[in-house]
Amino acid sequence: MLSIEKLNVSVGDKKILEDFNLKIGKGEVHAIMGPNGSGKSTLSYVLAGKDGYEVDGKIMFKNENIIELPADERAQKGIFLAFQYPIEIPGVFMNNFLKTSLNAVKKAKGQKEVDVVEFLSLVKQHAKKLGIKDEQLGRALNVGFSGGEKKRNEVLQMSLLEPDLAILDETDSGLDIDALKVVADGVNALRSPNRSFLIITHYQRLLDYIKPDYVHVMVNGTIVKTGCSKLAQELDKIGYKEFQKAI
Amino acid sequence: MSDNLIQEQIKQDYAYGFITDVESVRAPKGLNKEVIQFISKQKKEPQWLLEWRLKAFERLQSMTEPNWQKPQYPKIDYQALYYYSAPKGFKEGPKSLDEIDPEIKKTYEKLGIPLNEQKRLAGVAVDAVFDSVSVATTFKKKLEDIGIIFCSISEAVQKHPDLVKKYLGSVIPLTDHYFATLNSAVFTDGSFVYIPEGVRCPMELSTYFRINASNTGQFERTLIIADKGSYVSYLEGCTAPMRDENQLHAANVELVALDDAEIKYSTVQNWYPGDKEGKGGIYNFVTKRGICKGKNSKISWTQVETGSAITWKYPSCILQGDNSSGEFYSIAITNNYQKADTGTKMIHLGKNTKSRIISKGISAGHADNTYRGLVSIHSKASNAKNYTQCDSLLVGNLCGAHTVPYIDNKNSTSTTEHEATTSKISEEQLFYCKQRGLNQEEAVSLIVNGFCKEVLQQLPMEFAVEAQKLVSISLEGSVG
Numbered sequence: 011m012l013s014i015e016k017l018n019v020s021v022g023d024k025k026i027l028e029d030f031n032l033k034i035g036k037g038e039v040h041a042i043m044g045p046n047g048s049g050k051s052t053l054s055y056v057l058a059g060k061d062g063y064e065v066d067g068k069i070m071f072k073n074e075n076i077i078e079l080p081a082d083e084r085a086q087k088g089i090f091l092a093f094q095y096p097i098e099i100p101g102v103f104m105n106n107f108l109k110t111s112l113n114a115v116k117k118a119k120g121q122k123e124v125d126v127v128e129f130l131s132l133v134k135q136h137a138k139k140l141g142i143k144d145e146q147l148g149r150a151l152n153v154g155f156s157g158g159e160k161k162r163n164e165v166l167q168m169s170l171l172e173p174d175l176a177i178l179d180e181t182d183s184g185l186d187i188d189a190l191k192v193v194a195d196g197v198n199a200l201r202s203p204n205r206s207f208l209i210i211t212h213y214q215r216l217l218d219y220i221k222p223d224y225v226h227v228m229v230n231g232t233i234v235k236t237g238c239s240k241l242a243q244e245l246d247k248i249g250y251k252e253f254q255k256a257i
Numbered sequence: 258m259s260d261n262l263i264q265e266q267i268k269q270d271y272a273y274g275f276i277t278d279v280e281s282v283r284a285p286k287g288l289n290k291e292v293i294q295f296i297s298k299q300k301k302e303p304q305w306l307l308e309w310r311l312k313a314f315e316r317l318q319s320m321t322e323p324n325w326q327k328p329q330y331p332k333i334d335y336q337a338l339y340y341y342s343a344p345k346g347f348k349e350g351p352k353s354l355d356e357i358d359p360e361i362k363k364t365y366e367k368l369g370i371p372l373n374e375q376k377r378l379a380g381v382a383v384d385a386v387f388d389s390v391s392v393a394t395t396f397k398k399k400l401e402d403i404g405i406i407f408c409s410i411s412e413a414v415q416k417h418p419d420l421v422k423k424y425l426g427s428v429i430p431l432t433d434h435y436f437a438t439l440n441s442a443v444f445t446d447g448s449f450v451y452i453p454e455g456v457r458c459p460m461e462l463s464t465y466f467r468i469n470a471s472n473t474g475q476f477e478r479t480l481i482i483a484d485k486g487s488y489v490s491y492l493e494g495c496t497a498p499m500r501d502e503n504q505l506h507a508a509n510v511e512l513v514a515l516d517d518a519e520i521k522y523s524t525v526q527n528w529y530p531g532d533k534e535g536k537g538g539i540y541n542f543v544t545k546r547g548i549c550k551g552k553n554s555k556i557s558w559t560q561v562e563t564g565s566a567i568t569w570k571y572p573s574c575i576l577q578g579d580n581s582s583g584e585f586y587s588i589a590i591t592n593n594y595q596k597a598d599t600g601t602k603m604i605h606l607g608k609n610t611k612s613r614i615i616s617k618g619i620s621a622g623h624a625d626n627t628y629r630g631l632v633s634i635h636s637k638a639s640n641a642k643n644y645t646q647c648d649s650l651l652v653g654n655l656c657g658a659h660t661v662p663y664i665d666n667k668n669s670t671s672t673t674e675h676e677a678t679t680s681k682i683s684e685e686q687l688f689y690c691k692q693r694g695l696n697q698e699e700a701v702s703l704i705v706n707g708f709c710k711e712v713l714q715q716l717p718m719e720f721a722v723e724a725q726k727l728v729s730i731s732l733e734g735s736v737g
Binding site: 091096 | 684
């Protein structure tokens with residue numbers, strides 16, 4: 011699904027990712043853990059195609075190097091990023107945004123676009139599962155949403171867009187335990203042999219609910235250790251210091 | 258988002274640039290007594306109106322153009338303009354739809370204004386102005402049955418001289434300012450609406466203006482009177498053909514609301530803005546003013562201004578009646594080298610008068626957008642209230658936004674509130690939208706439409722969709 015080869019990313023003189031390599035197979039769930047400032051969020055932005063970084067290397071997605079593609083084309087090809095801090099867009103109602111987004115992706119895939127009636131029944135069905143009230147769908151996108159509402163909204167978008175690769179950037183931050191469970195259930199429901207996940211997190215907590223196939227420890231812009239889900243539990247006990255020392 | 262990319266992408270062509278080939282009856286070039294007499298004679302006007310025009314013309318001789326505005330423009334040679342032009346065969350009043358020149362029909366079809374009553378959006382009556390003469394008036398019969406008068410102002414002069422004589426110039430006096438006085442001297446046609454006491458106009462009244470024959474300054478004159486306890490919603494929409502020379506448009510619109518009456522006036526203005534280098538385009542120097550003459554009356558202006566090289570107008574409300582209220586909702590979009598200096602004046606004279614101003618200015622390219630507004634509360638206007646909100650949105654790094662609010666308060670029991678924000682479309686917002694599969698233009702359009710929401714919501718349904726499209730079209734390619 012995804013193969014990152016020798017990815018170097020910098021902003022100005024500052025190197026953020028250095029010779030970064032990662033392979034994610036079809037249907038696999040990978041978690042990347044690491045301390046603040048290790049480059050985790052940058053990795054998610056670069057994969058999604060955000061401007062403003064000097065990027066070098068290869069990002070192979072479904073056997074195509076997408077490193078030059080703009081963000082919208084990557085999204086249309088099936089990459090989804092659940093934002094750590096979802097952006098507020100005043101005056102743009104959630105319903106309208108979701109429908110525009112869904113149809114943009116469908117159009118790019120050569121699928122039939124949905125009309126208002128189809129869309130509403132679809133979105134309500136997904137929203138219900140995530141405990142999102144209809145009322146929230148009629149509000150301006152993320153404006154005045156609580157932390158939990160914002161994150162649920164991200165998962166709602168993910169379930170509507172049905173991406174091939176979903177990147178979750180600290181989706182657990184700012185969530186209480188109940189919201190965490192709802193969000194994790196939402197993600198688990200989307201797990202399939204054809205869909206891969208990259209989960210970025212500080213804490214092992216989320217991984218109690220979403221069991222990863224692989225856990226990577228990322229320090230200073232590179233992966234320093236890879237293991238199975240047990241590694242996350244170990245990290246929870248010993249912290250990142252050991253790995254930081256090693257470098 | 259680099260400047261280069263912005264430059265590259267600011268490439269939006271005007272979709273409505275075409276000229277209809279219809280022979281015109283023109284007044285001789287230039288501005289003088291003879292031309293005014295010609296206009297008046299062509300229109301078979303009564304003596305009092307000719308004298309009124311000549312008085313305005315005389316007054317004009319001692320006036321100069323105002324020059325306090327932000328957008329500057331080359332000197333206009335008033336003697337080089339034609340002040341009257343009518344499509345051939347339209348010396349009389351409106352004819353039936355079947356008799357309309359097929360060329361004109363085609364023009365309206367291109368603009369998406371179906372003249373056939375069957376085709377039209379249910380509930381909209383159109384008084385279409387082609388150049389200076391009314392071409393068609395529809396739904397007239399239906400409106401007549403309940404006593405509503407909706408016709409061209411020329412026709413009103415013939416058929417309802419008392420109403421015209423009583424109210425023409427009562428809101429915008431002959432001596433008001435240069436462009437308004439010029440209009441009073443040479444106005445050619447426009448719409449007239451009278452809603453009788455207690456009548457609620459059952460449909461949105463609308464007019465589409467088009468500037469056509471070359472070198473014809475357009476001097477529309479519109480007069481709307483809402484008698485006691487009546488209600489009317491009036492829509493005005495415009496597009497103009499592509500042209501190199503700048504064209505002056507100096508309309509006067511007067512609204513009169515008597516006791517307990519309400520007038521809602523909505524405009525979508527999409528005149529030719531000039532090309533990407535700022536060449537050509539319309540000068541839109543319009544005077545729009547309403548008076549809430551009676552108690553509990555209300556006037557609401559909503560405007561979506563996306564066209565013209567220069568837009569310079571301040572739809573205003575004189576709140577004379579006690580408990581009367583005025584509203585101004587505005588979206589002004591300027592792209593490329595367009596300039597706008599627009600806003601409103603709310604003059605509080607009566608007790609408990611209220612006004613509300615919501616202005617959304619969007620600048621892209623090299624454009625300059627100014628909100629200028631006056632809130633004036635006179636000494637007798639006890640408990641007057643005003644709320645003003647001015648938001649500016651910048652797209653790119655080369656444009657400008659300015660806010661110039663004047664507040665003049667002479668009554669200590671009154672309150673005024675003013676809020677203003679200036680923002681840019683953020684990289685984060687754009688990235689978020691793109692990550693969800695929207696391309697650059699879709700993202701900008703979505704964000705800008707969201708920014709304008711409060712104003713767009715004020716528009717009647719028939720206009721809201723068109724206006725949303727316009728908002729998107731005017732900014733296409735404005736962000737790199």
